[in-house]
Amino acid sequence: MHWGRRGAAAADAPPLPRTAVELRDVTHAYGERTVLSDVTLTLTESRIGVIGANGSGKSTFARLLNGLVVPTAGTVLVDGLDTRTQVREVRRQVGFVFQDPDAQIVHPTVAEDVAFGPTNQGRPADEIARRVDEVLDRYGLDGHRDHPAHLLSGGQKQLLAIAGVLVMEPQRVVFDEPTTLLDLVNTRRVAEVIEGLRQDVVVVTHHLDLLARFDRVLVFEDGRLAADGSPAEAVPWYVARNA
Amino acid sequence: MLSLYAPGTSPVHRTRAGLKLAALAALGTGLFALPRIEVVAAALVGVLVAGLVVARLPARALWAQVRPVWLLLAALFGVHLLVTDALTGTVTVLRLLTLVLAAAVVTATTRVTALVAVVEWLLRPLEVVGVRPARVGLMVAMTLRFIPVVAERAARIREAQAARGASGMRLGLLVPLLIQVLQLASTLGEALDARGADDVPARRPRRA
Ligand SMILES: Nc1ncnc2c1ncn2[C@@H]1O[C@H](COP(=O)(O)OP(=O)(O)OP(=O)(O)O)[C@@H](O)[C@H]1O
Ligand SMILES: [Mg+2]
Numbered sequence: 549m550h551w552g553r554r555g556a557a558a559a560d561a562p563p564l565p566r567t568a569v570e571l572r573d574v575t576h577a578y579g580e581r582t583v584l585s586d587v588t589l590t591l592t593e594s595r596i597g598v599i600g601a602n603g604s605g606k607s608t609f610a611r612l613l614n615g616l617v618v619p620t621a622g623t624v625l626v627d628g629l630d631t632r633t634q635v636r637e638v639r640r641q642v643g644f645v646f647q648d649p650d651a652q653i654v655h656p657t658v659a660e661d662v663a664f665g666p667t668n669q670g671r672p673a674d675e676i677a678r679r680v681d682e683v684l685d686r687y688g689l690d691g692h693r694d695h696p697a698h699l700l701s702g703g704q705k706q707l708l709a710i711a712g713v714l715v716m717e718p719q720r721v722v723f724d725e726p727t728t729l730l731d732l733v734n735t736r737r738v739a740e741v742i743e744g745l746r747q748d749v750v751v752v753t754h755h756l757d758l759l760a761r762f763d764r765v766l767v768f769e770d771g772r773l774a775a776d777g778s779p780a781e782a783v784p785w786y787v788a789r790n791a
Numbered sequence: 792m793l794s795l796y797a798p799g800t801s802p803v804h805r806t807r808a809g810l811k812l813a814a815l816a817a818l819g820t821g822l823f824a825l826p827r828i829e830v831v832a833a834a835l836v837g838v839l840v841a842g843l844v845v846a847r848l849p850a851r852a853l854w855a856q857v858r859p860v861w862l863l864l865a866a867l868f869g870v871h872l873l874v875t876d877a878l879t880g881t882v883t884v885l886r887l888l889t890l891v892l893a894a895a896v897v898t899a900t901t902r903v904t905a906l907v908a909v910v911e912w913l914l915r916p917l918e919v920v921g922v923r924p925a926r927v928g929l930m931v932a933m934t935l936r937f938i939p940v941v942a943e944r945a946a947r948i949r950e951a952q953a954a955r956g957a958s959g960m961r962l963g964l965l966v967p968l969l970i971q972v973l974q975l976a977s978t979l980g981e982a983l984d985a986r987g988a989d990d991v992p993a994r995r996p997r998r999a
Contacts, residue, residue: 639984639985639987644982644985646978646981650975652982654933654979654983655904656903656935660904660932664986664988668988668989712986716986716987
């Protein structure tokens with residue numbers, strides 16, 4: 549287990565393996581307020597959890613991974629792509645699921661919303677139709693394709709939001725508290741969906757039990773990486789720390 | 792107007808959205824150009840047949856569209872009784888009723904994306920002056936999507952305030968609602984970015 553910084557100094561690091569997210573000396577401030585300091589990390593694992601107190605910088609960290617936030621200092625590389633200069637390519641690689649499904653569903657009905665991302669990618673209509681069918685089927689939304697999105701349950705809305713991201717076939721998916729607004733049953737359902745993804749995932753969560761079978765857990769504290777290890781190490785450390 | 796699409800495979804459903812909108816426009820123009828009772832009555836019957844028989848829409852769905860304007864129609868008829876005559880009043884009221892029903896049939900048998908595609912197509916000539924049809928289309932779709940979301944949040948805030956003893960519709964509703972809407976909008980902006988809304992190709996592939 550590593551405490552604090554992990555990995556070698558960034559500047560003269562060798563070229564990146566193709567399948568990694570690398571943060572080099574990343575610092576981020578909103579105006580005067582620094583919310584992430586000096587984070588250096590290489591993420592190669594397929595299941596990575598991120599935990600920490602409210603305001604510790606988890607969401608900022610998550611947003612760095614697909615260029616929604618660009619660091620004020622340092623570099624974020626996704627499979628070698630710099631989020632500062634190659635943000636479009638990065639966003640094609642990294643899908644993002646937010647906490648509030650209502651804020652990420654943009655079309656009035658289910659199937660139309662799922663088609664939104666691939667349409668933006670400029671894919672041909674028949675391919676879009678095929679992919680939409682496939683993900684709706686996979687996430688049990690097939691019977692709801694023409695339903696108004698606002699009539700879905702909270703859990704179904706979050707599955708719809710996830711479907712709308714996965715239909716774009718990203719290499720990785722970042723989830724920022726995907727289960728915070730859901731009840732127990734839907735939390736479990738979404739957790740199963742995440743577990744079953746073939747993509748690499750990063751999941752920010754306050755639901756610690758979601759992380760039991762993850763490969764690696766990062767703990768943030770006041771904008772710093774406070775702990776980094778397996779769930780069996782990092783989660784109890786975090787719990788004890790906040791007892 | 793919201794999310795009224797009732798899926799189906801009838802000829803009315805399968806007719807292209809542009810054609811349906813054009814027919815709607817033609818019907819409106821025609822009814823005003825020929826304000827005669829036979830014409831208006833025939834149009835009304837035609838619309839009802841298209842909606843109830845051909846498209847097999849439930850009568851309830853059409854009624855839901857008429858109900859909000861029912862009083863207005865009755866009042867209009869009353870005014871005509873006073874200032875003109877019953878026949879003119881009947882023609883005027885039936886004409887509006889026909890148009891409301893026709894619009895209801897179109898919205899119930901056409902996906903929002905298809906309607907939006909027509910809007911985008913109509914706007915295409917404006918591209919030369921810098922209008923981005925795809926953007927306007929997205930805005931229309933998002934408006935339809937977020938009206939019920941915002942209405943629901945407003946209702947939730949009102950409930951929370953009522954639970955704490957507040958009563959009636961008060962200005963106090965607006966501040967928390969505004970905060971929620973701004974939060975929603977901020978995440979929505981990020982979600983649009985994350986889902987590639989900025990990559991909008993010059994021509995969107997058409998569907999349905
Ligand atoms: N857009 C912004 N502008 C200014 N400050 C912000 C912005 N976004 C976040 N912050 C601040 O940055 C700090 C870290 O926020 P962040 O959202 O990354 O924390 P978090 O760990 O995700 O918290 P939570 O568990 O509450 O979601 C907080 O103090 C927050 O108030
Ligand atoms: Mg957060």
